[in-house]
Amino acid sequence: MSLEGAVAVHRFGLGARPGEIDRAGRNPRNWLLTQLDIAADQPVPLDGGSFRTGGELVVEMLQYQREQAMARRSGTGGDPVKAFFKTRVKLFTDELAARYALGFSTDRPFAERLVWFWSNHFVVSAQNPRATTLVGAFEREAIRPNITGKFEDMALAAICHPAMLLYLDNAQSVGPNSIAGTRFGKGRNENLGRELMELYTLGVDGGYTQADVIAMANILTGWSLNPAGQNNGFAFYENRHEPGDVTLRGRTYPPTLEGGIQSIRDLANDPATARHIATKLAVHFIADDPPAESVARLEKTFIQTRGDLRALAQTIVEDPAAWQSGNKMRTPVEYVTAGYRLLGLPRGDNTDKQVQGALAAARLMGQTPLAPPAPKGWPDTADAWSGPDAVLTRIEWAKRVGQSMPAGFDSGAIAESGLGPLLTPATRTVMARAASQSDALAFLISSPEFQRR
Amino acid sequence: MTTRRSILKSMTAAGALSLWDAPFRYAFASVPTERRFVMVILRGALDGLAAVPPHGDKDYASVRGQLAISNSHDIDGFFGLHPALTNVKAMVDAKEAAVFHNICSPYRDRSHFDGQNVLETGGAGPHILQDGWLNRALVPMGLADGTHALAVAQTPPLLLSGRAQATSWMPASLPAPDEDFLERLRGLYANDPHLLGALNSAIDMQRAAANAMDDPSVKPGMGGAGYGNLAPLFQGAGKLLAAADGPRVAVLDAGGWDTHFNEGAGEGQLSRRLQALDAALDALKTSLGPAWSKTAVVMATEFGRTAHPNGSGGTDHGTGGAAFLLGGAVKGGAVHAEWTGLSPSALQDGRDQPPRTDLRALFKGVLAEHMGVSSGALQSAVFPDSGSVAPLRQLIRA
Numbered sequence: 001m002s003l004e005g006a007v008a009v010h011r012f013g014l015g016a017r018p019g020e021i022d023r024a025g026r027n028p029r030n031w032l033l034t035q036l037d038i039a040a041d042q043p044v045p046l047d048g049g050s051f052r053t054g055g056e057l058v059v060e061m062l063q064y065q066r067e068q069a070m071a072r073r074s075g076t077g078g079d080p081v082k083a084f085f086k087t088r089v090k091l092f093t094d095e096l097a098a099r100y101a102l103g104f105s106t107d108r109p110f111a112e113r114l115v116w117f118w119s120n121h122f123v124v125s126a127q128n129p130r131a132t133t134l135v136g137a138f139e140r141e142a143i144r145p146n147i148t149g150k151f152e153d154m155a156l157a158a159i160c161h162p163a164m165l166l167y168l169d170n171a172q173s174v175g176p177n178s179i180a181g182t183r184f185g186k187g188r189n190e191n192l193g194r195e196l197m198e199l200y201t202l203g204v205d206g207g208y209t210q211a212d213v214i215a216m217a218n219i220l221t222g223w224s225l226n227p228a229g230q231n232n233g234f235a236f237y238e239n240r241h242e243p244g245d246v247t248l249r250g251r252t253y254p255p256t257l258e259g260g261i262q263s264i265r266d267l268a269n270d271p272a273t274a275r276h277i278a279t280k281l282a283v284h285f286i287a288d289d290p291p292a293e294s295v296a297r298l299e300k301t302f303i304q305t306r307g308d309l310r311a312l313a314q315t316i317v318e319d320p321a322a323w324q325s326g327n328k329m330r331t332p333v334e335y336v337t338a339g340y341r342l343l344g345l346p347r348g349d350n351t352d353k354q355v356q357g358a359l360a361a362a363r364l365m366g367q368t369p370l371a372p373p374a375p376k377g378w379p380d381t382a383d384a385w386s387g388p389d390a391v392l393t394r395i396e397w398a399k400r401v402g403q404s405m406p407a408g409f410d411s412g413a414i415a416e417s418g419l420g421p422l423l424t425p426a427t428r429t430v431m432a433r434a435a436s437q438s439d440a441l442a443f444l445i446s447s448p449e450f451q452r453r
Numbered sequence: 454m455t456t457r458r459s460i461l462k463s464m465t466a467a468g469a470l471s472l473w474d475a476p477f478r479y480a481f482a483s484v485p486t487e488r489r490f491v492m493v494i495l496r497g498a499l500d501g502l503a504a505v506p507p508h509g510d511k512d513y514a515s516v517r518g519q520l521a522i523s524n525s526h527d528i529d530g531f532f533g534l535h536p537a538l539t540n541v542k543a544m545v546d547a548k549e550a551a552v553f554h555n556i557c558s559p560y561r562d563r564s565h566f567d568g569q570n571v572l573e574t575g576g577a578g579p580h581i582l583q584d585g586w587l588n589r590a591l592v593p594m595g596l597a598d599g600t601h602a603l604a605v606a607q608t609p610p611l612l613l614s615g616r617a618q619a620t621s622w623m624p625a626s627l628p629a630p631d632e633d634f635l636e637r638l639r640g641l642y643a644n645d646p647h648l649l650g651a652l653n654s655a656i657d658m659q660r661a662a663a664n665a666m667d668d669p670s671v672k673p674g675m676g677g678a679g680y681g682n683l684a685p686l687f688q689g690a691g692k693l694l695a696a697a698d699g700p701r702v703a704v705l706d707a708g709g710w711d712t713h714f715n716e717g718a719g720e721g722q723l724s725r726r727l728q729a730l731d732a733a734l735d736a737l738k739t740s741l742g743p744a745w746s747k748t749a750v751v752m753a754t755e756f757g758r759t760a761h762p763n764g765s766g767g768t769d770h771g772t773g774g775a776a777f778l779l780g781g782a783v784k785g786g787a788v789h790a791e792w793t794g795l796s797p798s799a800l801q802d803g804r805d806q807p808p809r810t811d812l813r814a815l816f817k818g819v820l821a822e823h824m825g826v827s828s829g830a831l832q833s834a835v836f837p838d839s840g841s842v843a844p845l846r847q848l849i850r851a
Contacts, residue, residue, distance in 0.1 A: 130714075169713045172765040187764030191713045194563065194770070204564050204579075210802065213563070364627060366607035373496070373708050376566050382647070387608025387621040388655030391648060395638060396627035430641045439634060446638055448645040 001420040004028040007325040010453040013109030015338025021420045032317050035108040036310050040115050040144040043098035046352050054137040055229035058162045062227045088133045092126055095136025096369060097355045104340040114147045117284055120377040122158035122200055124167045127371040134163035135370050151307030152268035159264060162225050162233035168192035175221035175242025193217030195375050206272030212249055218242040219260045274302035285316045287327045288381040294321045325422060326452045329382035332365035339401060339445055342418040361397045366390050395446045402442035411440035422449050485595040488747050489694050490824050491703045492587060495754035496569060497710035501774030501806060502760060503723055505552050508533050512795040520762050522718045532788040536719050537727040540735040545786060550779040553815060554790035557756055557808035563770035568755030573612040575813060577838040584615025586835050590820055591617035593830035596701050599654055603700035605690045613704045620654040622662055624689060661699060683707055683733035691740030713767040746781035749823045757806045760795055773806035776815060782823060784850050811842045818845035
């Protein structure tokens with residue numbers, strides 16, 4: 001079994017499915033890059049139905065709000081958004097189950113890891129009740145089609161998606177001097193304008209001022225929802241848009257949708273953005289504190305290709321530093337995913353329940369899937385995930401997984417197939433001396449080499 | 454200040470050992486102080502003008518517009534507390550809570566993440582220091598042995614991370630593995646100091662929690678930052694802190710303050726969150742029992758919010774805001790603020806509450822008066838680059 005095959009599967013993939021290290025080992029780099037030749041897979045609802053588009057969800061949501069408003073006027077309704085969230089919570093749990101069922105079983109785990117990476121960059125968190133029902137559509141529509149495209153196109157798709165406009169409060173942002181602003185006394189909301197620059201493009205040290213935040217917020221005034229669902233739920237309202245040219249970081253944009261789109265494209269291709277994205281990719285794929293030359297190489301690729309995400313993925317795969325295995329601690333979601341892939345789960349009936357069980361475990365370890373507490377997304381370094389309680393919870397989960405295996409399994413064979421050359425002598429020894437097969441499996445899943453990738 | 458610890462030290466130095474000295478010394482070795490310090494991080498930027506409305510300010514109602522609160526609990530005829538903060542009000546009345554206004558860390562931009570970095574590292578700007586100020590204070594407090602500083606979290610936040618050891622605890626919900634299994638796992642982690650340290654610390658804390666939590670009123674369950682009920686976490690922390698050999702320093706996280714949208718005034722989103730926090734503080738007080746009288750709790754946020762409402766019935770990121778000091782050890786009862794009003798010229802950049810007091814002055818004052826940290830340690834180790842920031846005085850009852 002080849003060491004590089006194992007690294008490809010663990011570092012770049014999502015952990016080894018049975019036989020996967022052998023398949024990857026024949027030509028590890030090729031195995032990774034051919035996964036990017038077609039668009040990312042789309043998750044399929046576990047109950048066999050189909051998911052709604054962002055536009056359909058906007059129509060439903062607004063419809064529901066109108067009904068609730070009428071009910072409230074007649075004295076029977078509650079908070080409409082909250083009620084909507086409650087009645088539609090299944091939409092989200094179905095999306096969640098389908099997304100992770102795909103992650104647990106996909107044979108294109110590198111493509112899927114990139115989807116997860118970018119969804120944790122352009123964050124829409126299900127923790128925000130206005131966005132919860134749209135989180136799945138956001139990833140399916142704004143992220144998955146773009147993982148091998150241009151960064152600027154992904155950025156635009158993300159910013160214009162109704163999920164993002166709701167999540168960062170832009171749907172209600174009105175230019176104070178626009179027609180709607182002067183007539184109804186409505187105003188601007190800075191949230192999306194700020195996070196677009198701080199988190200999604202330039203980075204916090206990327207060179208912008210509070211005046212730029214206000215300029216960006218002005219540019220985004222009137223970017224809101226399409227109640228008819230056309231244009232996938234996005235609409236630009238000129239009567240809510242702040243009038244007059246806007247100067248953002250020295251460039252002037254006309255007060256039109258096209259002007260706004262151009263400003264986002266410019267931000268997306270800024271050298272500060274290249275640096276920011278290069279650093280995040282290197283931290284994700286190489287080390288918590290990646291070598292400067294690895295970051296520089298990615299930065300160069302970003303600038304030369306104007307943010308071609310496939311070229312960036314290739315640059316990482318070709319970087320020898322990315323093949324030093326074992327220095328990235330798995331996040332809780334990555335950890336339970338690797339555990340399920342190791343054991344070929346979910347299996348048999350009640351797939352949905354098995355998937356939900358893994359996600360509940362990740363929550364106990366500190367990570368609520370697709371619901372980070374802030375638009376910065378989940379942290380990507382070991383210190384965030386290796387506190388005493390988090391580590392003990394991982395061990396408790398490993399123990400429970402071991403106990404829940406059907407009798408007659410061979411933990412030694414699982415270890416060889418799942419980690420291969422990454423398995424350490426210490427883990428082999430403690431497994432060999434374990435009191436039971438289930439304890440041996442629990443040691444394997446708790447082992448330092450399995451906690452890392 | 455002469456502490457029992459320093460008396461003991463001088464006795465030992467004088468060779469004054471006697472039969473009773475051994476157990477006496479043992480007790481001191483494991484419990485260096487009776488005092489408890491709790492830090493609550495309000496992540497997301499709490500709206501200080503909502504939590505502590507200056508209802509007597511002539512511009513308050515007009516500046517706040519739809520967010521103006523008409524039914525606050527009055528404190529001094531000028532400042533009040535949000536109507537949801539009934540337990541905090543009772544603490545103010547009992548002179549067990551002090552409130553600070555126009556206060557802020559030295560951070561002047563408006564990024565949550567950099568703001569929290571400054572709040573937690575205690576640096577003059579973001580990413581200047583790599584570890585948390587409370588971690589750096591553990592050595593001068595004599596609490597750096599890994600069992601006396603507790604984060605109620607799966608993983609300690611930056612505030613408590615660094616070279617000194619700390620532990621973390623959350624209510625358990627998966628069955629704990631048996632001791633033999635954990636012992637073997639320690640062997641497997643022998644070459645991995647990171648995982649080994651985390652495992653050892655967790656085992657110790659679970660044992661302590663199992664002893665402290667035989668009270669069925671403590672309900673395990675989810676309660677991470679940003680999620681509903683904070684009370685079980687605060688109650689659990691109180692029980693651990695109350696134990697004779699338990700932690701003396703604790704950090705709690707309470708998120709959910711980033712109210713860009715539909716913030717509400719006397720009722721609404723922010724009100725519900727403040728109510729949850731208020732109930733959690735009461736749970737902390739109750740579960741501490743007699744130890745409440747030896748406790749000081751600081752609640753601080755990364756920055757305040759805009760004075761005026763934004764276009765969505767909320768507020769955007771600002772600068773100055775409010776902070777709280779609560780506990781039976783606190784000399785409370787008043788609002789402390791260098792108040793300059795809410796007129797456009799008084800506001801920072803014409804929009805935010807001005808930062809008139811540095812949060813580090815509050816932190817330094819509490820560490821000095823309550824936890825006995827020397828001014829030398831405060832200046833050199835805990836808050837380097839804070840020379841011009843004098844500690845606030847008269848915070849703690851003698």
